[in-house]
Amino acid sequence: MNISIANYSLAPIHEKDAWRLCNFVVSNESRLKTYFPKTLEQNLTPTLAEIFVAKKVKQFHTNEEYLFVIKENENRTIIGLVYLKELQKKQGQGELAYCIGYQYENKGIISAFLKRIISWSLTEIGLDTLQIMVHKSNVASIKVALKNNFHFVKQAPKAHQLPNGELVTMQLYELNYISKNNL
Numbered sequence: 001m002n003i004s005i006a007n008y009s010l011a012p013i014h015e016k017d018a019w020r021l022c023n024f025v026v027s028n029e030s031r032l033k034t035y036f037p038k039t040l041e042q043n044l045t046p047t048l049a050e051i052f053v054a055k056k057v058k059q060f061h062t063n064e065e066y067l068f069v070i071k072e073n074e075n076r077t078i079i080g081l082v083y084l085k086e087l088q089k090k091q092g093q094g095e096l097a098y099c100i101g102y103q104y105e106n107k108g109i110i111s112a113f114l115k116r117i118i119s120w121s122l123t124e125i126g127l128d129t130l131q132i133m134v135h136k137s138n139v140a141s142i143k144v145a146l147k148n149n150f151h152f153v154k155q156a157p158k159a160h161q162l163p164n165g166e167l168v169t170m171q172l173y174e175l176n177y178i179s180k181n182n183l
Helices: 014-027 029-035 037-041 046-061 109-123 139-147 177-182
Strands: 003-006 008-013 065-074 078-088 093-100 129-134 151-161 166-176
Touching: 003 109, 014 029, 014 065, 014 078, 029 037, 029 093, 029 151, 029 177, 037 078, 046 065, 065 109, 078 109, 093 109, 109 129, 109 139, 129 139, 129 151
Parallel strands: 093 129
Antiparallel strands: 003 008, 008 065, 065 078, 078 093, 129 166, 151 166
């Protein structure tokens, strides 16, 4: 799936993305360290990024997990990521996670691409339920979830471990097959 919207494009992760991914995580390190610590940790150097990207490309092709990169069309810089992960295909369920670089926030880029990935996940992958886990302090991410017809389901105590080891409560948002007519 390759999609272009305005000056941006979304595509599956590719082997050639390693250096750009390293640049993205390093330049957004303080933003990613709290809720994307593993992605950050695994992409801090070009060599680590090459290993990470090779793994994610393989997972994409084997339908284990899907990682998409959002790029600026003009210079092909990675400006964001969208994961479709925690796939439980027998239950028809998956989780979406997303992040975007500082200078691109509040422009509706994530919401626009997420809408397309949601439709693809429900129709092409065959998922019935999509989930988003978000911390209550991440108001922008909550807005993205709500804008894409996700509904608050419940608090999930101790659902995420911060880099300091603290377990924090996350909020679970969900989009069910019944709601997909709203896409």
